[in-house]
Amino acid sequence: MTDTPRTTFPEAGRDWETLRSEMLEMGSEDADWRSGRTAVYVFHPGDDVLQVAKEAYALYQSENALGPAAFPSLRRMEAEVVSMGLDLLHGPEGACGNMTSGGTESILMAVKTCRDQARARGMDTRDAEIVVPRSTHLAFDKAARYFDLKMVRVPVADDFRADVGAMAEAVSDRTIMLVGSAPCFPYGVIDPIEALSDLALERDLWLHVDACVGGYFAPFARMNGTPVPAFDFELPGVRSISADLHKYGYAAKGASTVFHRTEEQRQHQIFVCDDWPAGGMTTPTAAGTRPGGAVAGAWAVMNYLGVEGYRAKAKVVTDTRQRMMDAIDAMPGLYTIGDPKLGLFTYGSEDPDALPIFSVWGQLKARGWFTGLITEPPGIHLMLSPSHAEACDQYLADLADAVKKVREGGGGGGPTKATYA
Ligand SMILES: Cc1ncc(COP(=O)(O)O)c(C=O)c1O
Known part of the structure; x- marks a missing residue:
């Protein structure tokens, strides 16, 4: 960290109570997520779920999922987590998967697996292409850079979802995914996955569905009656899916899943090597050591909540999102963007000169709200958790106040650019 002064390694240790207070003090300036004032980076399902995740994590925090032979407990928990995920996402007979440290690692693994399958089929994959809607997460760019591939971002349609016709035109003989x-x-909108599945089948391409945000949310919202279109292995062209447990799975951080339609396909993900003097290594994902706590935390929360618990949480979130969107659409000068169905939504300003939306964000931040920003169009981005049900009225009151202040010219500048991380 360039802005942190260098510290020396402490000569003597200090007692835990002192360190604990010092650490809590360090967090005093952090975004306040416990009271529902943060709608990015953190998913707050309620104190009971947090406690389950924490205790389960602590029970297995020293165990290492790198060594399933030493820890059959973790082998079993990971297998059950993967099975539960496949059950939820219509995994067909033979479908399989692994736990990873997060959405980015799941995506890296899916892209590497696709590339290595293409190589195994004789393609020179240098600069082979991944065709994606412009709204696709930057984790795919990271994967493309790591694995010598090329990203082809295609503008989204007017409804902010993937433009499948334009994507079809962008496909070339270098496209692999x-x-x-x-x-x-x-934008929080679901791409037309069914049409992408048809395109993938027609051109014999690998379709990856990035359900990092929706994988453990959309199925439950659908069970509740939210009109969520098919997006998972139900569609025959879907070859792999990333779905994060540490987002709407409400698990402790460091937990995601990557799923494959077939074991034959997943074989290209696995690293096998024994060219050193300490025995062969076979690992399914990018990590070496894999935190047992993350596996245990996910297993415990999934079993603690069950379908009923997740459905109840999904309902709270979708109801809150709808309530907030309706209230924001009713505020003069503001409009919500696209037609999101889950927990993530964005809104912008109809009059960017008189009501610059980044200034509104700055005003909200000054009132203790930490949320995201988007740029195309400029907007405020919220990823809601169950904890926002209680905070939402205060947010809307503060938003009305912030809008008034900005319109009166007292809004200050706000940030000049959006920063994701
Ligand atoms: C759609 C989508 N994909 C991938 C990711 C990356 O996940 P992670 O931050 O866990 O690596 C995110 C993160 O928010 C996301 O929203």
């Missing part, structure tokens, strides 16, 4: 999101991060 198509991507659709369920939902995408910038």
Whole structure:
């Protein structure tokens, strides 16, 4: 960290109570997520779920999922987490998967697996292409850079979802993968995965569905009656899916899943090597050591909540999102963007000169709200958790106040650009 002064390694240790207070003090300036004032980076399902995740994590925090032979407990928990995920996402007979440290690692693994399958089929994959809607997460760019591939971002349609016709035109004989999101991060809308699945089958391409945000949310919202279109292995062209447990799965951070339609396909994900003097290594994902706590935390929360618990949480979130969107659409000068169906939504200003939306964000931040920003169009981005049900009225009151202040010219500048991380 460039802005942190260098510290020396402490000569003597200090007692835990002192360190604990010091650490809590360090967090005093952090975004306040416990009271529902943060709608990015953190998913707050309620104190009981947090406690389950924390205790389960602590029970297995020293165990290492790198060594399943030493820890059959973790082998079993990971297998059950993967099975539960496949059950939820219509995994067909033979479908399989792994736990990873997060959405980015799941995506890296899916892209690497696709590339290595293409190589195994004789393609020179340098600069082979991944065709994606413009709204696709930057984790795919990271994957493309790591694995010598090329990203082809295609503008989204007027409804902010993937433009499948334009994506079809962007496909070339260098294309190895198509991507659709369920939902995408910038707008919270679900891409037309069924049409992408048809395209993938027609051109014999690998379709990856990035359900990092929706994988453990959309199925439950659908069970509740939310009109969520098919987006998972139900569609025959979907070859792999990333779905994060540490988002709407409400698990402790460091937990995601990557799923494959077949074991034959997943074989290209696995690293096998024994060219050193300490025995062969076979690992399914990018990590070496894999935190047992993350596996245990996810297993415990999934079993603690069950379908009923997740459905109840999904309802709270979708109801809150609808309530907030209705209230914001009723505020003069503001409008919500696209037609999101889950927990993520965005809104912008109808009059960017008199009511610059980044200034509104700055005013809200000054009132203790930490949320995201988007740029195309400029907007405020909220990823809601169950904890926002209680905070939402205060947010709307503060938003009305912030809008008034900005319109009166007292809004200050706000940020000049959006920063995702
Ligand atoms: C749609 C989508 N994909 C991938 C990711 C990356 O996930 P992670 O931050 O866990 O690596 C995110 C993160 O928010 C996301 O929203």
